[in-house]
Structures are given as structure tokens and as C-alpha cells.
Amino acid sequence: MNSVNRWAWVEVDLGAIKTNVAALVKQAGRAELWATVKANGYGHGAVEVARTALSAGASGLCVALADEAHQLRQAKIVAPILIVSEQPEVAFEQMLGDQVVATVYNEATINSYAAAAKRLGVVGKVHLKVDTGMHRVGVPVASAIARVEQINALSSLQLEGVYTHFAAADLPSHDETAKQQQRFDDFVGELDRKKLRPKFVHTSNSAAVLRSLNAATDLVRVGIAIYGIAPSNETENVASRLRPAMSLHARVSHVQWLAAGEGVSYGLRKKLDSAANIATLPLGYADGVPRRLWSVGGEVLIAGKRCPIIGVVTMDQLMVNCGGIDVKIGDRAVLLGSQGDEVISANEIATRLETIGYEIVCGVSARVTRVYVENRN
Numbered sequence: 001m002n003s004v005n006r007w008a009w010v011e012v013d014l015g016a017i018k019t020n021v022a023a024l025v026k027q028a029g030r031a032e033l034w035a036t037v038k039a040n041g042y043g044h045g046a047v048e049v050a051r052t053a054l055s056a057g058a059s060g061l062c063v064a065l066a067d068e069a070h071q072l073r074q075a076k077i078v079a080p081i082l083i084v085s086e087q088p089e090v091a092f093e094q095m096l097g098d099q100v101v102a103t104v105y106n107e108a109t110i111n112s113y114a115a116a117a118k119r120l121g122v123v124g125k126v127h128l129k130v131d132t133g134m135h136r137v138g139v140p141v142a143s144a145i146a147r148v149e150q151i152n153a154l155s156s157l158q159l160e161g162v163y164t165h166f167a168a169a170d171l172p173s174h175d176e177t178a179k180q181q182q183r184f185d186d187f188v189g190e191l192d193r194k195k196l197r198p199k200f201v202h203t204s205n206s207a208a209v210l211r212s213l214n215a216a217t218d219l220v221r222v223g224i225a226i227y228g229i230a231p232s233n234e235t236e237n238v239a240s241r242l243r244p245a246m247s248l249h250a251r252v253s254h255v256q257w258l259a260a261g262e263g264v265s266y267g268l269r270k271k272l273d274s275a276a277n278i279a280t281l282p283l284g285y286a287d288g289v290p291r292r293l294w295s296v297g298g299e300v301l302i303a304g305k306r307c308p309i310i311g312v313v314t315m316d317q318l319m320v321n322c323g324g325i326d327v328k329i330g331d332r333a334v335l336l337g338s339q340g341d342e343v344i345s346a347n348e349i350a351t352r353l354e355t356i357g358y359e360i361v362c363g364v365s366a367r368v369t370r371v372y373v374e375n376r377n
């Protein structure tokens with residue numbers, strides 16, 4: 001089926017990414033969709049996802065780091081790339097050489113980025129990030145006009161966009177999103193009055209697009225939804241048409257019939273209530289399967305059935321209680337994804353671990369080979 005030298009692999013369904021991007025482009029209306037492919041495309045593979053998203057209607061890409069942008073340029077991807085936070089000065093020449101769109105918000109960074117562009121004899125495109133309430137990075141709204149005027153006075157910079165990021169768009173009942181929106185609208189209104197409005201005004205991540213909060217914007221920065229994952233349990237209802245792209249697979253590498261009372265894995269923490277077939281899978285915490293998943297009800301699909309992980313997940317292997325299932329070495333197991341009628345979603349695992357689906361897919365380590373397929377089903 002594939003040439004992976006190991007009985008464990010990630011499958012990435014590029015057909016699902018294409019379908020999701022096409023649906024989200026439609027949902028974004030007049031706004032351009034820029035696909036967020038930071039953190040190696042949320043664990044799916046940045047270059048493959050970027051190419052697929054662009055072929056499905058995305059107009060640009062977003063990343064977190066200068067080196068992530070560089071990787072895309074080295075793969076000959078020419079689409080616009082926005083780096084969504086300021087980067088250290090040491091990265092500026094590479095960023096300008098890669099013709100990225102830089103995010104800026106600090107007065108000193110703006111001056112030093114302009115100076116680097118001047119040295120290279122180029123004009124650097126920048127987007128100003130405004131902090132309307134998230135309090136992570138960005139210029140406070142009160143100083144945002146001054147930063148726009150600072151950028152406009154520097155001939156080696158071109159202000160191409162202004163944007164903000166929502167802190168709680170994935171929580172529809174949270175009232176902060178409307179407040180952030182209002183603060184940002186006031187700022188953009190002021191830009192309009194001063195005739196300073198740049199080409200791109202943008203606010204929306206996946207949750208905001210799925211909730212149609214992007215009406216007045218020129219581009220949307222969509223991440224998790226293109227991978228087919230709802231931003232939160234609270235937004236599942238508006239994300240139900242998305243198709244998950246990532247699945248995590250293994251083959252059974254060892255089987256033992258163990259008697260009631262036997263313990264399994266390090267610490268022998270839990271004894272078997274009754275005799276059972278115990279299957280070993282060659283995946284562990286070094287692959288991104290959290291060690292404590294067994295203790296929060298973590299399950300694996302084998303023979304189309306949900307089987308509990310038994311005993312702590314070890315570095316390279318984990319054990320599954322298959323009960324009376326006649327499981328054999330080489331049988332297929334699914335840790336994330338579907339088998340028969342059963343599905344284990346990233347958000348199901350995340351809920352057990354009190355985290356979010358983003359962390360589950362980003363957490364699958366580089367040790368697990370990504371196998372790319374077009375349309376799994």
C-alpha cells in the first residue's frame with residue numbers, strides 16, 4: 001500500500017484539503033483566502049498543503065517563522081507569504097530576499113526592517129498587526145495610526161495591510177469577539193477618514209470565517225479548517241461539512257493472550273479485569289501519542305471496533321485491549337481517523353486530554369512518515 005519502512009504512518013488526504021479549501025473560498029465571499037501552513041502545515045506537510053491549497057483557490061499563505069517562508073520559497077512556491085509575527089533582525093535579509101510579507105508592530109522593528117530593505121535596495125511589503133484584545137502581539141489600538149504614519153514615511157516599506165487576531169472566535173458565546181471587532185472597525189474608520197486604508201484589511205481565522213464574521217474584510221487567514229478540523233467543540237456545528245485530512249495508522253506488531261489480573265506496560269498500573277487479546281502497536285510518545293492517553297480513555301480502532309489503550313504509552317510502542325477480537329500480527333489499526341463505521345477525531349482525542357485538535361495534529365512527530373493520498377474514500 002505504501003513504501004514506509006515501518007508499521008506506522010500518517011496518511012494525508014490532499015483531496016480533503018482541496019475540498020475544504022474550495023468550500024472555504026466560497027464561504028469567504030469577496031475576501032481572498034490565505035492558507036495558514038505554519039508548523040509544517042499543522043503537521044500535515046507545509047509544501048504539500050500549500051501547493052494543494054493554492055491549486056484549490058487560495059491566493060496566499062501564512063506562516064509563523066522566516067524559515068517556514070524560506071522552505072516554501074525553496075520549493076518554488078511564488079504565492080504571497082505573510083509571516084504573522086515580527087521576526088528577529090538576523091532574519092530580515094532572508095525575508096526580504098524571499099519577498100515575504102512581514103508583520104510589524106513595534107516602532108524599532110519597523111525602522112530596522114526599513115533599514116534592511118534600504119540596504120538591499122528593495123521595498124519590503126508589511127502588514128501592521130493591531131492588538132484589539134488578544135494581548136499576544138500587536139500594536140495597541142491607541143498607537144496604531146501613529147505606526148501607519150511611521151511606515152508610510154519610510155520609502156523602503158510598503159504598507160500592504162492592517163489586521164487583528166481574535167482571541168475567542170472559537171467560543172461563539174464569548175462577548176470579546178464583538179468588542180475586538182468594534183475596536184478594529186473604529187481604527188479602520190479612522191484610516192478611511194485619513195485616506196490611509198491599505199489594500200488588505202483582515203481579521204478572520206477559521207472560526208471567524210465559519211461563523212461568517214469576515215464580511216467587511218479583504219482576506220482571511222484560515223488554518224485549522226482547511227485540515228478539516230473544527231476550531232473547537234463549540235464550532236462543530238458550523239464545521240460539519242469539512243473533511244479531516246490527517247489519519248494516523250499502524251499495524252499490529254505483536255499479540256498476546258493475557259489472563260485476568262495481568263498488568264501491562266511500565267508500572268503495571270492497571271490489571272486486566274478479564275482475559276483478553278492484547279495487541280502491541282509500534283507507535284509511542286516519541287511519535288506524538290501522549291503517554292497519558294491510556295488513563296483518559298484513549299482508544300484505537302481495530303477490526304472496526306473501539307479498543308482501549310491499556311497501560312502507559314511507551315516511547316515507541318503502545319498496547320491495546322482487543323478483548324475477544326481475533327487480532328493478528330499485521331492487522332490494521334487506526335489511532336486517528338476512521339475504520340468501518342467508527343471515527344476517532346482529533347477533537348475527540350483533544351477533549352480527552354483537555355486540549356484542542358490543533359495540538360493533536362501538530363503533535364504527530366516528524367518520525368512518522370507522511371503518506372499523501374488523493375481522496376481516501
Ligand SMILES: Cc1ncc(COP(=O)(O)O)c(C=O)c1O
Pocket residue numbers: 036062084165204205206207221222223224225231
Ligand atoms: C495571526 C493568525 N492568523 C490566523 C491563524 C489561523 O488560525 P486557525 O487555525 O484557527 O484558522 C493563526 C493561527 O494561530 C494566527 O496566529
